[in-house]
């Protein structure tokens with residue numbers, strides 16, 4: 001017998017049981033194909049990051065004596081789609097069985113299912129052995145419930161995996177210590193410099209240049225900063241627990257110009273392509289806290305663990321529960337285009353300039369930049385969720401649909417009408433100023449609501465509530481804002497709405 005096993009670009013899990021023994025009857029296949037590079041306009045670092053990690057994974061398998069067919073982007077025989085390449089390989093060998101691991105993306109899941117249905121040989125599907133929960137687990141947990149509260153799912157995961165528990169009680173007494181987090185970085189505080197890798201990726205960059213693949217953003221091909229194998233991913237994890245974990249929770253929501261990673265782990269890319277597992281990450285963080293309890297407060301650790309066994313698993317569960325409908329939800333009926341400067345960073349709005357420029361430079365922004373700067377603005381400007389999704393899916397190195405779309409369309413754009421979040425994440429300048437050091441040096445004035453120098457967030461914020469009063473005013477978490485709006489003087493209200501209208505009409509000039 002001879003088995004052909006497909007490994008997708010985000011299935012680089014060297015600890016998978018597939019690789020425990022070397023079996024001469026098994027051939028692995030990995031491929032770089034145009035269907036994957038071209039479904040959205042990607043950041044060059046995202047394409048390079050995936051292909052570098054795939055090539056290094058194939059080399060690691062080969063060094064362990066596994067047999068691997070690797071199809072490079074520019075190979076003359078590359079037919080540029082999974083089905084066509086698989087057909088070609090299966091027709092050339094005497095394969096008696098085809099196998100693959102469950103894809104994380106709905107599109108690929110469907111594609112491989114229908115591919116297998118027409119095969120003349122048997123096939124099997126394996127789990128990726130990566131996540132804490134199965135695809136269906138969240139759906140089963142919330143069965144019959146109207147609300148899908150992340151916090152309930154998170155507590156359940158803590159109990160089920162006996163993580164940070166003392167018997168059936170949460171360690172330290174409370175489940176969630178978010179109240180102790182979310183501080184602004186003090187003005188004189190210089191954060192630890194991020195650990196970056198100096199990977200040489202000139203070969204892949206030149207291969208990409210020789211194709212018609214169009215990308216966004218920049219890359220330093222001699223010093224590619226992202227980890228491209230499990231060893232580097234583990235080094236990044238070591239760096240994170242040593243240097244960043246002690247302040248992770250405290251400054252998780254803060255933003256500082258020209259500081260692109262602060263105390264964040266930047267492990268999302270490594271985890272999403274499975275170079276490391278979420279369990280390796282949480283186990284390591286918990287061990288470190290146990291060793292350094294005098295230096296690492298519990299709230300820092302709990303906040304980090306919650307992102308991974310809470311939010312990350314929760315988003316995946318929502319994705320499998322709500323796809324494919326989720327991808328076309330547009331609760332607020334938004335129809336606008338993204339401003340042109342989302343692709344260049346050329347705007348006078350300091351917060352957006354910084355968040356977009358660093359995204360173009362590093363293919364990365366941390367959560368609050370994604371949610372409360374770019375996401376907040378796109379929502380206030382009424383941008384169509386398809387446009388917003390395409391931007392996030394393209395620009396971030398960690399963007400894979402299951403975790404991108406649930407965060408973007410759901411959490412950030414409220415296009416799901418409240419599945420993931422209970423209210424839209426919008427704010428005026430005051431929140432941005434409270435959490436960042438952006439406003440002081442901005443062309444716009446954070447305290448002004450109208451006039452040439454008024455911060456656009458201020459009028460767009462009220463305009464948003466005004467426009468969506470019928471859909472939002474009954475939401476108990478927002479009702480209070482409508483009381484404030486209704487009590488405003490009519491002339492102040494119309495001045496705000498006129499200002500917002502002016503900004504929306506001239507959005508590319510902001």
Ligand code: FAD
Pocket residue numbers: 263264265266267268269271272304307308311312313315365366367368370371375392393396398399400403404405407408411412
């Ligand atoms: P850290 O701050 O160090 O957090 C640790 C880990 O927790 C992350 O690596 C991640 O795996 C997990 N995590 C934290 N928040 C979330 C969340 N909301 N959902 C899922 N996992 C989370 N994350 C992606 O991995 N891919 C995406 O495409 C993506 N798109 C996003 C789009 C928007 C609009 C928003 C608001 C968030 C998005 N996120 C996405 C979630 C989050 O912003 C990133 O996971 C995080 O910024 C990655 O950086 P980090 O590894 O330094 O995270």
Ligand code: SF4
Pocket residue numbers: 348349350351352428429432433438439440442443444445446455456457
């Ligand atoms: Fe952003 Fe407004 Fe502050 Fe400028 S003033 S940095 S646009 S919030």
